[in-house]
Amino acid sequence: MVEHNFLHVFLNTILAKREYVNMKNKMKKTITILPGDGIGKEVTQWGAAVLQTIGQVFDHEFTFQEAAIGHHAIEQYNNPLPDETIKACQEADAILLGAVGHPIYDNNPSLKVRPEQGLLKLRKTLGLYTNLRPIYIFDELQAASSLKAEVLKDVDILFFRELTSGIYFGAPRERSADRERAIDTLVYTKMEVERIARKAFKAAETRRGILHSIDKANVLESSRLWRETVQEVSKDFPKVKLNHMYVDNAAMQLIRDPRQFDVILTGNMFGDILTDEASQIVGSLGMLPSASVGDQVGLYEPIHGSAPDIAGKNIANPLATILSVALMLDIAFDLKKESQTVFDAVNTVLKNGFRTYDIADATTSENQILGTNEMGEQVIALIKETTAVPI
Ligand code: IPM
Ligand code: MG
Numbered sequence: 001m002v003e004h005n006f007l008h009v010f011l012n013t014i015l016a017k018r019e020y021v022n023m024k025n026k027m028k029k030t031i032t033i034l035p036g037d038g039i040g041k042e043v044t045q046w047g048a049a050v051l052q053t054i055g056q057v058f059d060h061e062f063t064f065q066e067a068a069i070g071h072h073a074i075e076q077y078n079n080p081l082p083d084e085t086i087k088a089c090q091e092a093d094a095i096l097l098g099a100v101g102h103p104i105y106d107n108n109p110s111l112k113v114r115p116e117q118g119l120l121k122l123r124k125t126l127g128l129y130t131n132l133r134p135i136y137i138f139d140e141l142q143a144a145s146s147l148k149a150e151v152l153k154d155v156d157i158l159f160f161r162e163l164t165s166g167i168y169f170g171a172p173r174e175r176s177a178d179r180e181r182a183i184d185t186l187v188y189t190k191m192e193v194e195r196i197a198r199k200a201f202k203a204a205e206t207r208r209g210i211l212h213s214i215d216k217a218n219v220l221e222s223s224r225l226w227r228e229t230v231q232e233v234s235k236d237f238p239k240v241k242l243n244h245m246y247v248d249n250a251a252m253q254l255i256r257d258p259r260q261f262d263v264i265l266t267g268n269m270f271g272d273i274l275t276d277e278a279s280q281i282v283g284s285l286g287m288l289p290s291a292s293v294g295d296q297v298g299l300y301e302p303i304h305g306s307a308p309d310i311a312g313k314n315i316a317n318p319l320a321t322i323l324s325v326a327l328m329l330d331i332a333f334d335l336k337k338e339s340q341t342v343f344d345a346v347n348t349v350l351k352n353g354f355r356t357y358d359i360a361d362a363t364t365s366e367n368q369i370l371g372t373n374e375m376g377e378q379v380i381a382l383i384k385e386t387t388a389v390p391i
Contacts, residue, residue: 027060029333032092034085036070037115038306039316039372040098046318046376047096047325053380054329054338057387065092069122070100070115070306080118086125089297094332096324097301103308115306124164127294130196131271132327133159133303135258135278135288140350143361144283147255155281157261158207160200161271163292165192166222168268188222188267193229200265201237210262212243214250214270226267247274254278275303284358286317289324291331298332300324314371317356319346322379345382354378 033048035041048064055062067085074080080100089095100115122128135157142149170185197213204211213230215223227244234242245253247270253260254274258281266274279285285304292299302320310316323346330339353368355361360369370378 027333027335028063029060029093030063030065030091031328032088032095033064033066034069034089034095034097035066035072036098036100036119036306037072037102038099038308038311039304040070040072040100040306042098042311042314042316042372043302043318043321044096044098046372046379047321049376049380050322050325050342050383051096051328053383054325054335054342057384058335058338058341060335060338069097069118071102071104072115073118074113074115078113080113080115081121081125085118086122089122089126089299092297094328095297095299096321096328097299098321099302099304099306101306101308120168122299123292124169126296126299127164128292128299129162129164129192129294130199130292131159131161131163132291132293132331133161133271133275133278133288134327135159135275135281137282138287138347138350140347141283141287141359143363144359145281146283147258147281151256151258152281153259155258156207157258157278157281158203158263159271159275159278160196160203160263160265161275162188162192162196162267163271164268164294165189166268186220186222186269188225190225190229193226194233197230197233197265198236200263201233201240204240204263205237208262209239210241210243210260212245212250212261212264214245214247214264214266214274216247216270217244218246222267230265250274251277255281279303284317286320286356286358287323288320289327291324291327293331298328300328300332314373315357316372317358318372318376319356319379322346322376341383341387342379344386345379348382348386349375349378352378 033044035044051062065088067088068076069085070080073082100119102115105111105114137152137155142152167184167186170187173184175182215226217223217227279288288303290303302324326339326342329335354370355364356375
């Protein structure tokens, strides 16, 4: 069995205490699915199918409800996050999101309401201040990365991106009447830095004990507060080696020598940028899952976007969403074995040589390149196969 590197991490220590789960009891959970835009529908369909299969083979009862977000919701309700969607999320035990975004909003200032506002409001409303993005290398995919194999081997990074503050949310945010001046505001409070820093340090304690805090403290006052606060929190975690790094240097170090990193703690916008960059260590955005957690229900989503250029063509990679489901099973439901089963199935599909277009390389033969649906089916078949009771 493959060690479940990206999930072995943090869970019981950093997340809210959960009720004791008797393994013999059927677990009943409601999952709200937010397909969103572009490839969101295709990939969440397979995330839900994997959950359904896990429910069947491990005898849990997963109930699904779907709600609208993003462009899809603007079209239907003229609102990227309708109240019904918020309610469906608050009532759920976990949320699975596809992606939001549509090209009609780019370069069109007359469209004031954007799909992304739905996701940002949802993160804020649910208090999802910690965004976990594991950067984990599947051995099989080394050729899909543009970095050399020796730079990649055993990379295992866990990003803690602050998700409900910073320049994404600060006020004022406005445009002058003559439209020639624009303001965004970068604000952090000590409390906001401290609460995510604690989670990151706790995770680092259970991993390799190294934490890099990324900021721009040579220029930004908010980064100086960030750095001071992280330093203060570090006193409670003497076993963790804390390094501060400027974001420009971090962007360079990530591709120069990604193995130096274990846990990376950073703010909202730096985290957005650095995690897209880090996806290329793995080879494709199509492989990276994420979990956004706070004090209430958590949201699980692939880190890729809505990819409108490939939507509806059955070529999107569903594995980031399926791996997000693995994170959900572990973090939200504390179902370790079930989570591991999903992770192992993904790993085996890759070992068996199957690829979607984004992760195919020169050695992939034509008949090993799978569409979204065929990749989803492969994962499900493997889950069934590996959990079948021998007769
Ligand atoms: C992400 C995305 C979002 C972000 C967009 C869609 C608002 O890029 O989750 O990384 O910038 O946070
Ligand atoms: Mg992003």
